[in-house]
Amino acid sequence: MDFLARAAAWFADPMHWVGDDGIPIRVLEHVALSGVSLLVGLLIALPIGLYIGHTGRGALVAVSVSNIGRAVPSFGVLGMALPLTLWLQQQLDFRAGGVGVLPTFIALALLAIPPIVTNAYTGLREVDRDLVEAARGMGMTGGQLLRGVELPLAMPIILAGLRTSTVQVIATATLGAVFGAGGLGRYIIDGLATREYEQVFAGAVMVGLLSILTELAFLWFQRRAQPVIEPRRQTGAAAA
Amino acid sequence: MPDQPFLRLDWIVDNLDEIGFRTLQHLEITAIAMVIGFALSMVLALLARRWRVLRGPTIGISGMLYAIPSLAAFGLLIPFTGLSLLTAEIAMVSYTLLILIRNILAGLDGIAPEVLEAADGMGLTAGQRLRRVELPLALPVIIAGLRIATVTTIGLVTVTSFIGEGGLGYFILNVGISRFFPTAIYVGALLSVALAVAADLLFVWLQRALTPWSRARITV
Numbered sequence: 001m002d003f004l005a006r007a008a009a010w011f012a013d014p015m016h017w018v019g020d021d022g023i024p025i026r027v028l029e030h031v032a033l034s035g036v037s038l039l040v041g042l043l044i045a046l047p048i049g050l051y052i053g054h055t056g057r058g059a060l061v062a063v064s065v066s067n068i069g070r071a072v073p074s075f076g077v078l079g080m081a082l083p084l085t086l087w088l089q090q091q092l093d094f095r096a097g098g099v100g101v102l103p104t105f106i107a108l109a110l111l112a113i114p115p116i117v118t119n120a121y122t123g124l125r126e127v128d129r130d131l132v133e134a135a136r137g138m139g140m141t142g143g144q145l146l147r148g149v150e151l152p153l154a155m156p157i158i159l160a161g162l163r164t165s166t167v168q169v170i171a172t173a174t175l176g177a178v179f180g181a182g183g184l185g186r187y188i189i190d191g192l193a194t195r196e197y198e199q200v201f202a203g204a205v206m207v208g209l210l211s212i213l214t215e216l217a218f219l220w221f222q223r224r225a226q227p228v229i230e231p232r233r234q235t236g237a238a239a240a
Numbered sequence: 241m242p243d244q245p246f247l248r249l250d251w252i253v254d255n256l257d258e259i260g261f262r263t264l265q266h267l268e269i270t271a272i273a274m275v276i277g278f279a280l281s282m283v284l285a286l287l288a289r290r291w292r293v294l295r296g297p298t299i300g301i302s303g304m305l306y307a308i309p310s311l312a313a314f315g316l317l318i319p320f321t322g323l324s325l326l327t328a329e330i331a332m333v334s335y336t337l338l339i340l341i342r343n344i345l346a347g348l349d350g351i352a353p354e355v356l357e358a359a360d361g362m363g364l365t366a367g368q369r370l371r372r373v374e375l376p377l378a379l380p381v382i383i384a385g386l387r388i389a390t391v392t393t394i395g396l397v398t399v400t401s402f403i404g405e406g407g408l409g410y411f412i413l414n415v416g417i418s419r420f421f422p423t424a425i426y427v428g429a430l431l432s433v434a435l436a437v438a439a440d441l442l443f444v445w446l447q448r449a450l451t452p453w454s455r456a457r458i459t460v
Contacts, residue, residue, distance in 0.1 A: 072395070075395070076428065080425055083425065172309075188311055189402070215303075
C-alpha cells in the first residue's frame with residue numbers, strides 16, 4: 001500500500017491547498033460550473049415538462065427527448081459542443097480567451113434537460129385524474145391546479161429527475177477539463193497526461209466523494225419532500 | 241478549422257478501416273462488460289433473494305458504484321490495474337450492476353405467489369423451480385434491465401478513451417478534441433448513438449422472441 005501512502009502525502013502537501021489550482025478553488029469551480037449549467041438546464045426543461053404534463057400536448061416530444069437522452073453518450077455531447085461553440089463564437093464574432101469553459105457549459109446544460117423534462121411530464125401525468133377533476137370542479141384555474149395540486153404531488157418524481165441530471169452533470173463536468181475548463185477533472189486529466197498517478201487518484205477520490213455526497217443529499221431531500229405530501233393526502237381523505 | 245467544411249467526407253472514406261476496427265473494439269468492450277455484469281448481477285440478486293438482509297447492502301453498494309463518475313472510477317483503479325482493458329472493464333461492469341440487480345429482483349418479486357405454490361406442489365426442487373418457472377416468468381423485466389444497461393454501457397465506453405481504450409471514443413478524444421477535428425467527433429458520437437439504437441432494437445426483438453407468451457404486457 002505504498003501507493004496509498006503517496007496519495008495521502010499528496011493530500012497532506014499544503015501546496016495543493018492554495019492558489020488558483022488549489023483544492024478549494026477546484027472544488028468551487030466544479031460545483032459552480034455544475035450548478036450554473038443545472039440551473040440553465042432546469043429553466044429550459046421544467047417549463048417544457050410541466051407544459052406537456054399539464055396539457056397532455058406533445059407527449060411524443062417528452063418520450064423522444066428521454067429516448068434520445070439515453071442513447072446519446074454524454075462524452076459525445078461534450079465533444080460535439082466544441083465545434084458548436086466555435087461556430088457560435090464565429091457567428092457572434094466573440095473569441096476572447098479561446099474556447100475555455102463554454103463548450104463544457106453548453107454540453108452540461110443540454111445533458112441536464114432530458115431527465116427533468118421526462119420526470120416533470122411523468123410526474124404530472126401520474127397525478128390521480130380524480131384529484132385533477134375535483135380541483136377543476138372546485139373552479140381552480142389551470143395555473144391554480146398546477147401550483148396547488150399537480151406540482152406538490154409530482155414533486156418526488158420531479159426531484160428524482162433533477163437528481164439524475166445533477167449526478168450526470170457532475171460526472172460530465174469532470175470530463176469537461178479536456179477543454180481547459182477548471183474543476184476537479186483537471187487533477188485526473190492533467191495527471192494522466194503527466195503520468196502523476198497520485199494526483200489522478202487524489203482527483204478521483206474527490207470527484208467520487210462529491211458525487212456520492214450529492215446523491216446522499218438528494219436522498220435526504222427527497223425523503224423530506226415526501227412526508228409533506230403524505231399527511232396532507234391522508235387528512236384530505238379523513239375529511240372526506 | 242473555420243475554413244473546413246462541416247463534414248470531411250474524404251477523411252471518413254480514407255479511414256473506413258480504422259472506423260470499422262474501433263466500432264468492433266467498442267462492441268467488444270461492451271459485450272465483455274455485459275456478460276460479466278449479467279453473471280455477477282444474477283449471482284448477487286439470487287443471494288439477496290435467498291438472504292433478505294443482503295438486499296439493502298447489495299442495492300446500496302451498487303447504487304454507490306453507479307454514482308461514481310467513470311473517469312473517477314478509472315483514476316481509483318489505475319494504481320492497482322494500470323492503464324488497461326481490465327481497468328476499463330471493472331468500471332463498466334460496476335455500472336451494469338445497479339440496473340441489472342434491480343430488474344432481476346423486480347422480475348422475480350413480480351411473480352404471483354400462487355404460481356410458486358403450484359410449482360412447489362408439483363414437487364419441483366428449488367433449483368428446478370428457479371430454472372423452469374421463476375426465471376422464464378421474470379424474463380421480460382430482466383431483458384428490460386439488460387436493454388437499459390447495454391445502452392448505458394455503449395455510451396460509457398467512449399470515456400475509456402481517456403485510459404487508452406475507447407472504441408469509438410478514440411475518435412472523439414484522440415482525433416476530434418486533441419487535434420481539433422470536428423468530423424472525427426461527429427463520427428465517434430453518431431456511430432455510438434447508432435450502436436445504442438441497434439442494441440435497443442435487438443433487445444426489443446429478443447424479448448419478443450424469448451417470451452412469446454407475454455407479448456401483450458411489456459413492462460418497465
